[in-house]
Amino acid sequence: MIPELGHLGMILALCLALVQGTLPLIGAWRGDRLWMGLAVPAAWGQFAFLSFAFVCLTQAFLVDDFSVAYVAGNSNSALPWYYKLSAVWGAHEGSLLLWALILSGWTFAVSVFSRQLPEEMLARVLGVMGLISVGFLLFLIVTSNPFARLLPQTPVDGRDLNPLLQDFGLIVHPPMLYMGYVGFSVAFAFAIAALLGGRLDAAWARWSRPWTLVAWAFLGIGIVLGSWWAYYELGWGGWWFWDPVENASFMPWLLGTALLHSLAVTEKRGVFKSWTVLLAIAAFSLSLLGTFLVRSGVLTSVHAFANDPERGVFILIFLLVVVGSSLTLFAIRAPVVRSQVGFALRSRETLLLVNNLLLVVATSTILLGTLYPLLLDALSGAKLSVGPPYFNALFLPLMGLLMLTLAVGVLVRWKDTPLRWLSGMLAPVLLASVALALLAAFVLGDFAWAVLATAFLAAWVVLAGARDLLDKTRHKGLLKGLHALSPSYWGMQLSHLGIAVCALGIVLSSQESAERDLRMAPGDAVELGGYRFVFEGTRHHEGPNFVADRASVRVFDGDDEVAVLHPEKRLYTVQRMPMTEAGIDAGFTRDFYVALGEPLENGAWAVRLHIKPFVRWIWLGGLMMAFGAALAACDRRYRVKVRARVREALGLAGQGA
Template structure:
């Protein structure tokens, strides 16, 4: 009965979202306060209904109700509880329900934030957001029903895909969806602004926190997915330029550009049209990622399900929202004035340069991801676009962007002094050069690009620190500390995020010094990678709740012969799925790791072992966490916790100092 109630709740949410989509937008056009007031209760009720449906599906998974088709196909009675819960979104139907739940949650938050934005803008925004909710609910109910029943009910389920039975995959999809869906609010604000014909600093202030929030979640989500691929798939890599990886990277790049563009709009009343376009494109890329993963047009280790039958519906969603929003933009944008002017050498100019490089890099990833799919659909010819293409096209755009980041921090608004900015960055430049020269001296004959990358990362980190030092510098140490503590949290958050980028760059560059060893090792044999040697001390069988496992016991010793730790990589076999997966084992030594995975065992008892030494590899993900923390710290800035200032009565009677669309 609970399952049927969950299904009914989704149908009720569909009707509520339709009412929320139509009435507030109509009220904004007619000025009817009663209809406009429908938005808030409709948004809250829709969220409650969807949350109830999600709870009902979760209960079915937790209690192993195999009369539900979704539970039967993705669960098992002996599966650990954490994977019973994560199995709710470890499949197509459940993951789409999670998507809509987050969508409704964000809509409810906007509905409750009554004083943060003007009433008309909020009504239009809730109407657009409800339209997205309605379409995705319609998609779920017509093509992806998570509450379909089986009669008679099977005794046991088919179990969850073994590679998804991992803590990383329990966390990664919700974080990623919080990022994807968070950009739906910025999209809704953009469409609402085009409908209303009003773009000003109030709009930018309303959009920027949502952009930051979505960007923080997406950053951590991508990092979590990268770390999962690194340790779970057994190949030792952290990024493969897989189409689904690219699908999450593209909205991240566009979202990063959007964050910086909203700063210019809020501070200088400039880049209005460009900012709205970026808001549309960022969510459009999130929808494109959904299409790539859910439509069945590609297969990836990251996809939960592939079903070409659903592709047509998702393609229709793309046409509706991407095509419709770009059409609206093309119609309304020519009537919008760009706003404030600024010199090319200024902080605004640096942020524009930032946007150009980020947009070009995003376009490069988009072309490399979609070109094989388009070519195959037109000519039936299959090609693969991999790391060589992206390294030759993406990196040349990112490197000058990173070089420009510290300069943008030090330039003044409207008109800056490039020479003075360079002088303030001398410490960062010197630190980067010293890092390069030191590494070239220590690792003579090694890769040249790696020291340059580490130098670039060092320059970014020190440049971020020097921005705070420069702004806080006073007559005495005590005064400087007081000025530093008095700086806006957004200044600290910006510096922290840029330093996080530098840490990630250092971690990526250091992988050029990774060492790999692969051999068939007998009992008691050794394998050496870099300064560490692994000794195979034994091979033991183990039994888990829903799998059997063969574990290799490795003793790891340093170059001096001292025992550093032990690793236990294994090979797991899941009988229900009839599927074997590798389980890598990691030994963290400082910021580096020794990484081991095993292959097939030989008749004589020898075992295939792959051993890596990866220096500073943890900086890749620690840097991403620092980036997200910087964004989160910026969100606590006082400007984001208060609403837009109300105009005085005299100003309210005068024409509003905004950018209206020309009368139609």
């Protein structure tokens, strides 16, 4: 009975989404306040019913209701309860329900915290988000119902969750990633609402920017968590593989980065209006493209959820409708909302435009490398693999140029910048960056051009930020000046510092890492990277739904023991699938990483040993960027009186009751 109630909840949410996506838009067009007022209660009702449906599906997993086909296919009575919880979104149907729930949650948040918007603008924003919900809910109900029953042939037990997904990463990675993916629908809705209303101004950019900052932060955290998960779970020692599904989340993040900077220019100077709208449309369109790639069956990947071509056709049609209609509206309305303000060549506007162009070109190279093999296969049947050499050769130089311009962009002024003043600001930064790059290469004992260039660029970005900080505080005194700076400024500084830290982590972990694949028997020792690894053999271990051979590997620096690692080779008893669990000793400047291969004769094993220097800096830098965006979203310009908004929302709900 509860699964049927969950199904009913989805249907009622669809009905409310239809109301939300039509009547408020018509009301805004006709100036009918009654119809515009339907947007908020419809958004609340949709969120309530989808929350109820999600709770129903979660309950089915927790009580092992194997009469539900989705539960039977992705759970097992021996599965620990926390993996049963994450199994709710561990496959296609449940992940799509989570997507719809998060979309309704974003809509609810906009309805509560955007009451300062003009009534017509709020109605249009919520109306556009309602139409997006209609598309996803139709897809969910028509093709991907998570509450479908297996009656009367109910299995005694389930097939179990994919062993690759029985990990903490599944609990945190997809929700964070979806919060970012779906969050760009808010920026898209604001852009479409502005086009419909013919109002693209500083106020519009100020309304849209905090939502975009939060969505970008969530997507960044989701990507970082996915990279970390792949690093320790797959047993290869890698953190990024340029997998098409990885690219699907990275592309909207890159365009979201461009969108944030473009919104800043529109808010400050009133320029780039049409460009900003186009970026908002493109960022959300790439989020939908990622949904298509993951769920259409066109990709074979550990990340892919579905392989049903009919589902892929539905999403493709929805993608074409969204992109086609939004671009058509843009073509019609762009002349009305184009920018009327110019800008000088030596200005922050110019540097941010260069920033945008580099990010768009980088995104385009990834898009080409991701889609070209698929198009070639579909048109000619030819198989082509586009791997890391292509992406690294094109993407990394663009990111180097981006870091070069980033530091200059921090220091230049709005409108115009005297060249002599700018040269005086940059000269000490340039000299100090060269000195620090040489010092870093000397300390590392590696003067490879990649190390030197990355150390220089990282120092260039960090020192330019410090130079700007000193310039902004020189008249007020250090402490008073620091206190006067806005959260938006501190968020920018933290994000730029995160870029430098991440770049150092990427290059140093790639250039300085050491690895060996070898046969090791109990008592064997091997030297790697100045450390001695001693293999002590394996012992049997039993988990809740798996059996494992757990090894012990001790690591010595001279005579001092510095780490003990316990890699495992697991066999999951239901699906009879072997899995490798790496043993990792994490450190701020290096990781020891050991993975077991196949068992050999006389107690020996194939073993993979890694020393990964500075690999943690990659994820630290990513988190710094995300937290910088969250800090910027707390700026007083975007701040609303949260308690007052919640109290107002509860009061309106009470009046409605």
